Amino acid sequence: MFIQETPPPVENLFRRDALLKGLTKHGLSEDAYLLLIPKLENFADEIILRIKDYAHDAETHPPRLENCDVYGHRVDRLHLHPSWLALRKFALQNRLVAMGYDKKLRQGRRLAQAAFQIMFSAYSSNYSCPLAMTDGAIKLLSEHAPKSMREEIIHELLSKATCGQWMTERIGGSDLQNIETHASLARKVDDKEHYRLYGVKWFASAVDSNYALVLAQIPEAGPSLFLLPVWQEGRLCEGISLDRLKNKLGTKALPTAEVRLEGALATLIGVKGRGISCAAPILNITRFYNALASASIMNRAFYGALEYAQVRYSFGKSISEHTLHRRLLADLDAKRSGAMALCFELASLLGRVEEGLASSKEKKCLRALVPLAKLTLGKWAVLVASDALEAIGGLGYMEDSEYPRLLRDAQVLPIWEGTTSILLLDLLRAERKDNALITLLQNLCERVNEVQIDESDALRILKARLQQVSEKVVAALNKGEDSELYLEPFIRRCAFSISACTMALLLAETKPFITELDEFASTRFTTFVENNLCGHFSL
Numbered sequence: 001m002f003i004q005e006t007p008p009p010v011e012n013l014f015r016r017d018a019l020l021k022g023l024t025k026h027g028l029s030e031d032a033y034l035l036l037i038p039k040l041e042n043f044a045d046e047i048i049l050r051i052k053d054y055a056h057d058a059e060t061h062p063p064r065l066e067n068c069d070v071y072g073h074r075v076d077r078l079h080l081h082p083s084w085l086a087l088r089k090f091a092l093q094n095r096l097v098a099m100g101y102d103k104k105l106r107q108g109r110r111l112a113q114a115a116f117q118i119m120f121s122a123y124s125s126n127y128s129c130p131l132a133m134t135d136g137a138i139k140l141l142s143e144h145a146p147k148s149m150r151e152e153i154i155h156e157l158l159s160k161a162t163c164g165q166w167m168t169e170r171i172g173g174s175d176l177q178n179i180e181t182h183a184s185l186a187r188k189v190d191d192k193e194h195y196r197l198y199g200v201k202w203f204a205s206a207v208d209s210n211y212a213l214v215l216a217q218i219p220e221a222g223p224s225l226f227l228l229p230v231w232q233e234g235r236l237c238e239g240i241s242l243d244r245l246k247n248k249l250g251t252k253a254l255p256t257a258e259v260r261l262e263g264a265l266a267t268l269i270g271v272k273g274r275g276i277s278c279a280a281p282i283l284n285i286t287r288f289y290n291a292l293a294s295a296s297i298m299n300r301a302f303y304g305a306l307e308y309a310q311v312r313y314s315f316g317k318s319i320s321e322h323t324l325h326r327r328l329l330a331d332l333d334a335k336r337s338g339a340m341a342l343c344f345e346l347a348s349l350l351g352r353v354e355e356g357l358a359s360s361k362e363k364k365c366l367r368a369l370v371p372l373a374k375l376t377l378g379k380w381a382v383l384v385a386s387d388a389l390e391a392i393g394g395l396g397y398m399e400d401s402e403y404p405r406l407l408r409d410a411q412v413l414p415i416w417e418g419t420t421s422i423l424l425l426d427l428l429r430a431e432r433k434d435n436a437l438i439t440l441l442q443n444l445c446e447r448v449n450e451v452q453i454d455e456s457d458a459l460r461i462l463k464a465r466l467q468q469v470s471e472k473v474v475a476a477l478n479k480g481e482d483s484e485l486y487l488e489p490f491i492r493r494c495a496f497s498i499s500a501c502t503m504a505l506l507l508a509e510t511k512p513f514i515t516e517l518d519e520f521a522s523t524r525f526t527t528f529v530e531n532n533l534c535g536h537f538s539l
Contacts, residue, residue, distance in 0.1 A: 008307035013044035013119045016303070018521065019337050020115065022514035023344045027111040032104075036112055043094060043116060047123045051090060055125035057083035058253035059405060063208070065245045065257070076242045078208055084253055087127040088162070096120065097135045098158045107355040110347040114292055118340060121289075121296035125253040126409060128296075129416075130162045130206035132289030136282035137163035137213055137227075144270035144278050145227070146191040153211075153227070164209035164230070165282070166201040166259060176215060176223060176276050183216040183224065186265060193268040195226060196239070197261040205416075207242065207257040213282070214266060215275050222273035226266035239264030250408030284366075286417045287374040288346055294377035295343045297410045298336035301388035304402065305332060308392050328391060333520040334528035335384055338503030339377050341510055345502070346373055365443055368436040369502070371423040376499035378413035379420070385410040424491050431477070431487075438477065441470045441498065444505055451508045458529035462504045465533045469497050500532040 014020060024040070025033050061081040069075050091097070099105070100113045121128040138157050141150060157163055169179050181199025188194070197216050204212065210231055218224045229237050236242070243258040270278035306329055309320035319325045349366040352358040358366070389396040389403040396403040414420060430436035448463050473494060476487040487494075507525045514521060 008311045010048050010303075010307065012041060013047055014040045014115075015044065017299070018514060018516040018518045019340060019510075020118065020299075021516060023340060023510065024111070024115045026510070026513040027344055027348055028105075028108045032108050032112065036115075039094075040115060040119075044119055046090070047119055051087065051120070051123050054083040054086045054090070055123055055127075055253070057081060058087065058125045062252045063245060063255035065242055067242070067244075074241065076236050078242065078255060080208060080255070081253075084125070084127075087124055088130075091120075091124075091127060091131055092160060097131050097138070100135055101138065101158060107348075107351040107357055110288075110351040110354070111344060114343050114347040117289065117292040118296045118299060118343065121293040122300040122406065122409075123296075126251045126293075126412075127254075128289060128293050129251070129254055130164065130209055132286045132293075133165050133206060133209070133213075133282075134162045135289065136165075136285035137211070139281045139285050140213070140225075140279065141227070141269065143281055144225075146267065146269075148190050148192060149267065156210075161210040162206065162208075163211040163213060163227075164204060164206040165286075166204045166212045166214045166228070167279075168201065168203040170200060170202045179215055179217060179223060181214070181216040181261060183218050183226065183266070195266055195268060196263045197226065197228065197266050198263060199261050200243075201259040201261070203246065203256060204259045205254065205256045207245075207255045207259065213269070213279070214261075215279070216266075218272050223275040224272050225269045225275035225278045227269050228264055228266040237264060249411055250405065251412055252405075283417065284350070284370055287370050288343075288350060290413055290417050291339075291343050291346060291373040291377045294381035294410070294413050295336065295339040297381045297406060297413070298332075298339050298377075298384040301385045301403075301406060302329075302332040302336045305329060305388040305391040308395075325391070328387065330520055330523070330527045331531050332384055332387060332391075334507075334524055334531060335380055337520075337524055338500075338507055338528055338532075339380060341506035342369075342373050342377065342499070342503050345506055346370065361439055361443060364434050364436040364439040367430045367434055368427060368440040371418070371426045371430070372440075372495055372499045372502070374417065375414070375420045375423040376496055378415075379496075381410040381413050382407070420492065424488075424495055427495060428488060428491060437473065437498075440502075441466070441473060444498075444502060445470060447509070448505050451505070453508055453511055453525065455508075455523070455526045455529075458504075458526040459508060461529050461533055462501060462508070465497065466501050466505075469494060469501065497533075504528050504533060 058081050064079040066075060066077040066079060096116055100109050102109050105112055117128060134157050138154055141154055167176060171178060181197060183195040183197050186194045186196050197214060212228045212230050214226045214228045215223050216226060230240060239262050241260045243260055246256040248256060309325060309329060310318055312319050320329060346369055349362055353363055353366060385407040389407055392403060395401055427437060445466055448466055451459060453459060507528055511525060
């Protein structure tokens with residue numbers, strides 16, 4: 001008999017999830033899949049046996065900053081719990097960043113990375129954040145770093161180091177043109193220009209990283225990007241001090257600080273005055289990781305609610321057998337499944353772009369899908385975590401259960417790497433410059449007409465909604481030079497609808513390839529459509 005003191009059993013995170021296995025198998029070549037299967041299964045076991053405990057310890061013992069020693073001397077020692085360092089070691093050993101650059105996996109490298117990250121992120125105490133920034137830094141440095149330092153730094157980031165991003169200042173996060181931090185030329189060596197940086201960075205995440213990408217003003221040139229060494233042999237580099245650690249709603253184990261730069265020596269990356277555009281390659285990567293983190297939280301929340309419902313009995317049967325609760329579980333499953341399918345679509349497109357195989361249409365679709373996925377899945381992660389907490393009931397509300405932390409950690413995802421409004425403006429920019437949104441809608445309309453599944457009523461609703469939203473967007477864009485002004489008032493509602501249509505289509509396309517079926521598989525597409533595409537829609 002189950003009692004509240006007994007936690008439900010947790011199965012291997014990969015073997016239990018028919019959808020995750022199916023998406024991975026379908027997306028990878030047969031050789032790559034056979035190579036990765038034992039690694040994925042072992043990785044999933046390690047998360048339950050070790051990583052979950054590391055994360056709990058790191059959350060229970062958050063980072064601590066010691067600004068001064070007993071004599072009053074400024075020391076800025078950052079004390080990190082051994083479990084946080086164990087998470088770092090585990091991520092490096094399993095090549096969670098390096099996998100995205102593994103040439104043996106070719107176009108499937110981001111797909112493989114997605115499978116690992118969806119399992120890891122929600123159990124990692126947000127160690128996926130420094131991984132995201134490090135991955136983005138590698139992408140940026142490979143394109144813009146001085147040639148004489150490129151190979152050495154990238155090798156270090158792939159094998160043993162991490163890199164943060166220090167962009168945000170006291171004026172706020174998005175208005176980067178007006179940052180106050182400034183840079184003065186120190187010296188030139190070969191193809192490298194070294195500058196001294198002065199200013200305050202208000203929100204520096206993963207401040208324990210070995211390096212940071214920093215935005216600073218070069219007088220008469222504008223915002224420029226720099227690579228700054230942060231820690232050497234356990235000590236902060238000269239000219240860097242940590243004023244205080246941030247007391248955040250969630251992500252407690254992740255050290256985030258206010259950083260003061262007083263002549264710190266950094267290397268110019270890219271062209272002077274073009275720092276914001278130079279940093280653009282980071283965003284595709286970090287927003288991809290953000291979507292993966294959202295899907296990971298949804299996955300963990302859903303399975304937690306399902307496992308509890310199967311052992312918790314009420315009125316003579318498990319609560320999973322009660323119709324209303326089963327409908328709730330089916331809705332959570334549909335959302336987490338749509339999120340995973342969308343992440344794998346992003347991974348597939350990103351892998352093809354990086355391998356040089358993507359068509360112009362695929363590049364445009366990726367350009368639109370990245371902000372759409374990030375803005376939608378970040379919101380859904382909060383919703384699904386909240387619903388799962390409610391589904392557990394009083395036990396889920398207890399601070400020492402996993403659910404309050406899961407809900408708090410989910411709340412950063414709609415904020416980190418761009419709020420919803422910022423992402424909507426980015427989507428409008430993508431349409432203005434590349435016709436990315438229209439290209440995506442055309443692609444979705446073409447693909448939906450090729451789908452053949454037995455859930456015909458839901459498919460008909462999906463086709464109607466896609467046609468409706470496409471017509472509205474096209475009508476707004478046909479207004480001439482001021483078309484963006486007509487589109488902006490309803491772009492928010494439009495974006496969430498397009499995201500939902502995309503996920504529904506992907507679930508419909510995926511259905512024939514998922515050979516191992518779970519209890520929700522047969523009606524998953526219909527459930528998704530009923531809960532996310534039905535009802536009145538106006539723009």
